[in-house]
Amino acid sequence: MSETDRGAPIADVPVQSELDRKINRQFPGVVVRKDLVKAVKGNAIVPSYVLEYLLGQYAASDDEATIQAGIDTVRKILADHYVHRNQSELVKSTIRERGRHRIIDKVTATLNEKDDVYQAEFANLGIKGVLVEPTTIKEHPKLLVGGVWCICDIEYFHRDDERAAPWILGSIKPIQLSNFDFEGYLAARREFTSDEWIDLLVQSIGFDPELFGRRAKLIQLVRLIPFVERNYNLVELGPKGTGKSHIFSEFSPHGMLISGGEVTVPKLFVNNANGRLGLVGYWDVVAFDEFAGKKKRTDKALVDIMKNYMANKTFSRGVETLGAEASMVFVGNTSHTVPYMLKNSDLFDELPESYHDSAYLDRLHHYIPGWEVDTIRGEMFSNGYGFVVDYIAEVLKSMRSLDYSDRYQQHFTLSSDISTRDRDGIHKTFSGLMKILYPHGEATPEEIMEILRFAIEGRKRVKDQILRIDSTMADVKFGYFDKAGTWCPVSTLEEDEYPAHYYPESRKNDDAEDVVSERRAGGLEPVGELDAERESDCIAPPTLFAGHREFQENQRGVSFDTLIVPYLSGAAQITITDPYVRQFHQARNLMELIAGLAVTKDAADEVNVKLITSEDAESEDRVRRQREFLLKVKQGAAIAGINLDVSFDAVIHDRSIVTDTGWRINLGRGLDIFQFVTDDVFDLATKRQEYRQVKAFGVTYVREGSVTSHQ
Template identity: 25%
Template sequence: MYDVDKLREYFPSTTVYKDPSVMSMFKAAKIESFLRDWILKRKTGVDGVIEDKDALSEYVASIIPQRSEKERLQDEARTEGETRFFLAKINISFNSNANYYSFEIPSLGFSHSQTIIEDYVWNRIKSELIGEAGGWGLVKLGYMPPEGNKKNGRFTLLDFKNFCPYKVSLDDFREARSHFETEEWMNILLGAIDYNPDGFMRKGWIDRDVWRAKHTMLTRLLPFIQPRVNLIELAPQQTGKSYMFGKISKYGWLLTGGQVSRTMLFLDRRSGARAKGLVTCNDFIAVDEIKSISFSNDQEMAGILKGYMEDGYATVGGTRVDGEAGIIFLGNIAYENMDSDKDMIGEINPIFRDSALLQRIHGFIPGHYVPSLSPNMYINDWALNSEYFTEIMHLLRSTSETMKYRGMVEELVDVSSATGNTSGREKEAVFRLCTAYLKLFFPHANSDLIHTLKFKQEFDRYCLTPAKTMQETVLKQMRFVNPGMFPDGNLGFSTYTVRWDA
């Protein structure tokens, strides 16, 4: 565990008490962690305790309406002129033919065809919405009746307030991080995503096993903090994959079951507004249950995915669609087959029996190192606010931040040409993963710190060695798909080393 008093000293306004019984209430209501922590910040006392759980339940019911309440909200907007504020995620779109913005609230069933944002409102709130194609916040709706005899009544967006209740400063975050040892920081990160760092121990495990389990759990955060990181994780059930990618951050999207189409991910050409897909307005797209999920057209999707995962854009019907979202594939396979020296791809979707597609994946998350979740793995103490932490990770994805940390990785890592086996694509994968790890574990890194011996030793352990292993597993799986790719068996990963003498 970490020193709670020290955590609260350096993060005085961005910690929250995570009580398992209270957290279970939110989980039962299917409320994401970032919404939960926003509510807890307002409803707990200075000791972090919820005194009246019934009152909390009533507040949650009032602030987060269910889909069944759509008709009540519609009537409220129409008869009273406006609704109360409520929490929701809205997506915006500009209709160039009609020259207005519209919005949708998928959780409540409001679609673009039913809505409009009037210019006087848009000019007031656009700074909260633009750049994200929408977002989570406090929403107030109104109603615009039909004009004349036309049947064009629409629901209007009267107000939108981002619910971030504190200042999010990367400089403050970096300064606070500098006061913690790396092992302690790893435990703080686990608390930020609701896990108890003391709950990872299992019978017969040694310190190395516990460290590896914790590190692997946090590896799932790499797409949260680094643009266009493509990963795959094949792991046992009940290890928290879906929770991590579906509940922690408002900036990601989890696809579970059903069919995945070009329209959904990239561009709906049938829409009058030519609505862009999920990759354009999310930090990552996680495709869950890839053994059972289907693609509308396997060959088409494989081609589009290969282009997007390589270059960050896809061309659909002559329209270029750019995105910064990483693509993550999640699935369950038998534990005995979770071995990089075995064919793990054979059990999952046939679309992955394509070495060119596998080449676009930067790393395999070794999910079999994470133990099955048990009650003692959930935090029961003060921890970083999940919503605050995901805001920090989102800010660290910016171009300027990415360039800065990538520059440090370029200084730290030496790529020997002795074997001649490493390719530009493999190097990019290792360096991109290292950059993400550097942001996660060492956000306070600078040109002075990275040249110290202690830092280089920790960078090797926390960043470079795991990155090499993750990409090496991808190449081993490619060899099962295409045995002729590496006939000599040498994948060349001894060529990536820390520059100890620099």
């Protein structure tokens, strides 16, 4: 065994943040440092919740000595009891020689009708026919459907009967929390702000919240709704490598992930030959991986049963009608960009033909836009503290019977135009997010509005695509009224980005005009300044205007060349005020703005750019690097006849660009509007800003004087 396996100390112990300290104070014993899973996993092919279950027993602390001792204990438990497939014969020999041995393995049970006994199969140990007492099956029925990771005592007793297996199941304990204090959970939740709580949940999933915007965090948390909401139907389609199936395979002992190609009526619902229930009868969540694929063969009978179950929560076993609570999740990969799908088909285009059906799709409550989720990278994983996943899994399970769907109604009213099925989808998503984010029921009107809009958007994405498939479906205006009676429209992000492609031809002109007028009414667009051409490309106006614009988090198609550079044309003096031009990516943003200015100005002209920023006071080293970055920008700009002068002001807060031609541009976030971009030269987003996702920001254009030649 290597030194690492024996318990070498964890290198580079992370410095605890204030949030980490607060998490440990409020939830002692049920949180764990998330980087420890990788430290103990090694080459064990075991779900994260199994490892975190063990870490929660021995390393749920913020004391480094306790953590290290706990890691050593967990490593020893794994070394002594976890069964690696390539060592199964050695483990079987150990059981034989000792007579009894404890193992960690995935156990599946079946009924042997011929002998009228239950028999277990151990996935890694590779043994079958192990007798299981009926009482064990009654206590743990999931053994019959998909199997459960367990800690088991196995005995060996050889008999002369060749048909009898020598293995005996002595005891079995599924790896999941047995009980918890829900009132204590709610009391502790009250000690966190909304932002802190969301970051705790994101860390619990395993990601570093610092690398995610607010919208990106909510998208991640929507993946948890099937665990907290009964009979919730969720779909996520998007590019490969975005972690679509991770939650459903690693996060909870109450979820089952199966390949879309392995789905059958007996496996999913009921085997009419023997009356045995399928997965939906025992699991809280059944997720279908690799669900997309136009050419995939599908069982029409399965589709029909699934449609009925998704709508009515029931299915038939012969003449008997049965109900179940399992939520259904469908995840799959897309092979085309969003504008391509909108132009040529719809956002469900990748689904198998039998599922590309309006009646089936109308049962879906929410569509996660997987194309907004960033590809998983190593630096995205957290080394902060989060809930031990079997703890939060039990918390979510305990709230499945609660209904928070009416919690918005004291502040907002859904449009009467929204149908019953649309309303159900919105309500279930809203209820799920309320239970996840505000289980104590205490949320401000602004916080409630945020998740209500998010819930409406997810259902609107479903309905708008159905309208492309089935023109007989009634059109719907998605939105809500506030208490003052003001109409607040809701649009999808891709609707705002690609309106020229979003609407079917039969509705394009009317609906595009509706979007413009609704967004103006909601204060999202400047009145009287947008024309049809601007709306068609949703990037920038062909002529300059004064007004305010808002951009949503994760939106693409935005660049300095369309957002700012046209307003700098003809200016000889430009003043940029931005206190945060400190880090590499912020200096790169400044250089990219200068590059845009360089290619549009007359080569014979010189332009003076004054940057007013503030020093990175965190350390002398960071100040030195900041000055080096800005010096390089200055040197690069000089080549194009742009003279950059930098001054530092420790008290500035506002962010703006002012020109001597009379324009003032107020930038809510300054130049730092883009999300993380790699330095990979083969990544298109590295080269072109319009392929990057932006942070949520606003920009206001103000005419302070006469504007000359470019008007």
